[in-house]
Amino acid sequence: MSTESQKCPALEIHDLIVSYQKKPVLYGVDLAVPEGSMVGVVGPNGAGKSTLIKTVMGLVSHAHGWVKVFGGELRDSIKRVGYVPQRESVDWDFPVSVMDVVLMGCYGRSGLIKRPGKMEKEKAMQALVKVGLEAYSKRQISNLSGGQQQRVFLARALAQESDLYLMDEPFAGVDAATEVAIVDLLGQIRDQGKTLIVVHHDLATAREYFDMILLLNMRVVGFGKTNEVFNSELLQKTYGGRLTVLSEIAGEVAKQER
Amino acid sequence: MSFYKIFISPWENHLSAYWPIFAMAFFVTAACGLVGNYLVLRRISLVGDAISHSVLPGIVIAFIVADSRSSLPMFIGALVAGVLTTLLIEMIHSRSKIKQDAAIGITFTTMFAIGVILVSLYGADTDLDLDCVLFGKLDFIASKEKVFLGLPQIVITMGSVLLIIALLIVLFYKELLVSSFDPNFAATVGIKPRFVHYCLMCFLSIVVVSAFSAVGAILVIAMLILPAATAYLLTDKLWLMMLLSIVHSLISAFFGVHITVAFQVSTAPATVVAGMILFLIAWIFSPNHGLLRYFTNSFDLSTFQKEN
Numbered sequence: 001m002s003t004e005s006q007k008c009p010a011l012e013i014h015d016l017i018v019s020y021q022k023k024p025v026l027y028g029v030d031l032a033v034p035e036g037s038m039v040g041v042v043g044p045n046g047a048g049k050s051t052l053i054k055t056v057m058g059l060v061s062h063a064h065g066w067v068k069v070f071g072g073e074l075r076d077s078i079k080r081v082g083y084v085p086q087r088e089s090v091d092w093d094f095p096v097s098v099m100d101v102v103l104m105g106c107y108g109r110s111g112l113i114k115r116p117g118k119m120e121k122e123k124a125m126q127a128l129v130k131v132g133l134e135a136y137s138k139r140q141i142s143n144l145s146g147g148q149q150q151r152v153f154l155a156r157a158l159a160q161e162s163d164l165y166l167m168d169e170p171f172a173g174v175d176a177a178t179e180v181a182i183v184d185l186l187g188q189i190r191d192q193g194k195t196l197i198v199v200h201h202d203l204a205t206a207r208e209y210f211d212m213i214l215l216l217n218m219r220v221v222g223f224g225k226t227n228e229v230f231n232s233e234l235l236q237k238t239y240g241g242r243l244t245v246l247s248e249i250a251g252e253v254a255k256q257e258r
Numbered sequence: 259m260s261f262y263k264i265f266i267s268p269w270e271n272h273l274s275a276y277w278p279i280f281a282m283a284f285f286v287t288a289a290c291g292l293v294g295n296y297l298v299l300r301r302i303s304l305v306g307d308a309i310s311h312s313v314l315p316g317i318v319i320a321f322i323v324a325d326s327r328s329s330l331p332m333f334i335g336a337l338v339a340g341v342l343t344t345l346l347i348e349m350i351h352s353r354s355k356i357k358q359d360a361a362i363g364i365t366f367t368t369m370f371a372i373g374v375i376l377v378s379l380y381g382a383d384t385d386l387d388l389d390c391v392l393f394g395k396l397d398f399i400a401s402k403e404k405v406f407l408g409l410p411q412i413v414i415t416m417g418s419v420l421l422i423i424a425l426l427i428v429l430f431y432k433e434l435l436v437s438s439f440d441p442n443f444a445a446t447v448g449i450k451p452r453f454v455h456y457c458l459m460c461f462l463s464i465v466v467v468s469a470f471s472a473v474g475a476i477l478v479i480a481m482l483i484l485p486a487a488t489a490y491l492l493t494d495k496l497w498l499m500m501l502l503s504i505v506h507s508l509i510s511a512f513f514g515v516h517i518t519v520a521f522q523v524s525t526a527p528a529t530v531v532a533g534m535i536l537f538l539i540a541w542i543f544s545p546n547h548g549l550l551r552y553f554t555n556s557f558d559l560s561t562f563q564k565e566n
Contacts, residue, residue, distance in 0.1 A: 057446050075448075083446040090440045094299060095496045104436045108447030113429050140494035160447070 008071040010035045010164045010195035011056065016065035018048070018055050025051045028219050029065070033197060033212070035163075038190040040200045040210030040226075044239050047217045049199045050086065053166045056197075057083050069164065079108050082162030084153050084170050092142045092149060099137040101152050102127055105159030120159075127158035130185060146173035154182065158189075165189070167198045183209050206230070278399050278409050280515045283529045285416040286469040287507035290478060291485030292423050293465050295500050296458055298486040300438050304359065305347070306482040308366035309459065310466045311475050312343040314373025314391060317467060322380055329415055333464055340463025341456065343369055370475070394474035396525040397518070412471065419468045423461055427500065434458070435496060473526040484510070484533040491537075491544045506536055 009032040016029040026048040033039055041049050054060040056067050058074050070077045106120040128134045131151040141152065150170060157165055171179050186196055200206050206213060213229045215221040215238040222234040297306045316339025317332055324331035343365055350361035377388060402410035427434065433454055437444040441451035469478050489502035514529025542549045
């Protein structure tokens with residue numbers, strides 16, 4: 001990574017306020033994610049994790065503040081940004097094959113009207129190999145398990161060949177073995193100098209998966225290197241001490257801190 | 259009635275007289291069916307219902323303003339009414355706590371009511387009557403002046419609409435696919451899903467208004483949904499689904515005309531009934547989703563893998 005790219009963060013957010021029907025969901029969010037980092041977004045239900053991702057992707061409009069991607073407007077570098085939505089956001093009975101869905105990742109680069117050709121199909125196939133679904137390319141998407149559907153979405157994002165990835169709960173409904181494989185894959189992408197921002201629900205694994213953590217509960221409670229931010233005090237602050245599981249994890253963290 | 263009398267004798271005479279009716283029935287059903295594929299997949303079939311009713315005031319106003327029955331003002335009137343309906347539905351839906359189904363119900367009935375009032379006020383001048391508005395008059399096509407291939411102008415127009423729709427779907431297949439399957443993702447790769455949605459609503463208005471005089475406001479909904487719904491049961495591939503919906507249109511138009519000839523009834527409802535019979539056949543015998551499948555083969559590999 002050059003020093004020049006370190007100057008300009010992959011994603012920069014300043015004083016962001018988002019509200020749904022006058023009810024604030026996010027406020028005062030300030031963030032600068034350096035290139036080449038893998039950030040886990042952690043917080044309780046309703047903390048605005050998905051909203052943050054959607055706002056960056058321009059799917060939700062914000063009331064105040066700004067979002068910069070690679071130092072400019074999102075639309076100027078939209079081809080450098082990949083998006084993995086939540087699996088429940090689409091109808092899996094839709095009459096398309098796994099290959100068709102992954103090919104959608106190439107749509108941004110080919111212009112209007114133009115159909116995906118041989119090159120795009122090869123890229124899509126490579127993406128499927130990476131997520132271990134190459135044998136399923138012709139299968140209709142409803143004939144997949146939840147974890148496989150999640151990996152189809154991941155393959156589609158890989159086919160986008162982006163420099164910044166925003167992923168909304170890519171581990172939801174994925175079994176433990178697959179989760180490890182996906183984390184491994186994400187690590188490889190990060191090692192290529194790309195940036196990943198991943199919404200993650202499981203506090204127990206968040207610490208080992210990500211090099212940076214964003215603790216979110218409507219506002220940024222903490223953001224930084226995992227070992228600096230992932231401590232009992234900030235976690236209690238994020239979750240308001242409501243979860244019993246949390247106290248266990250916090251206790252564990254506290255033990256290690258000693 | 260003997261087999262001969264029902265199935266053979268109708269076709270011995272009057273074949274040329276029924277050719278334009280058959281062509282029109284096919285063009286209407288196929289054009290509606292093609293657009294209908296996207297309505298069914300996007301789960302907005304009821305928006306098709308809404309637009310089929312609410313183009314009426316657009317047509318009547320276009321008649322009054324342009325003082326003619328030519329197609330261009332009619333198309334413009336229908337387009338404006340169609341887009342206005344879509345906008346209104348969305349506004350009610352997003353600016354209040356009324357849900358989409360209620361918003362549709364409010365919008366299209368009001369638009370249709372305005373249309374009915376306009377027809378009863380100006381119907382005499384515009385040559386429209388409520389029977390025609392509701393049920394269409396496919397059978398009168400045969401008596402019109404033939405301009406090309408033994409087909410009257412109105413049938414040629416419908417055929418052109420079908421061709422244009424088919425061409426647009428082939429050209430913008432990719433854009434329509436991604437924005438129907440995953441509109442949020444479409445937006446992130448630079449394909450604007452709202453723009454695609456409004457384009458689709460424009461196609462829908464044009465198809466509906468060109469089908470209007472033939473099948474009326476009520477039966478056009480069947481033409482929009484039946485071919486796509488039947489095809490959806492038979493395949494898991496979008497392009498094949500669209501192809502099958504055209505096949506469905508062809509067969510239902512053929513049997514629709516056949517029923518008309520055999521029993522001397524109106525063609526539009528006969529075509530709908532024929533289409534419904536095809537849907538039932540597909541529902542029962544579909545290789546993957548058929549009713550028979552549930553009884554004969556309650557366990558198969560694909561359901562196993564789904565559970566897995």
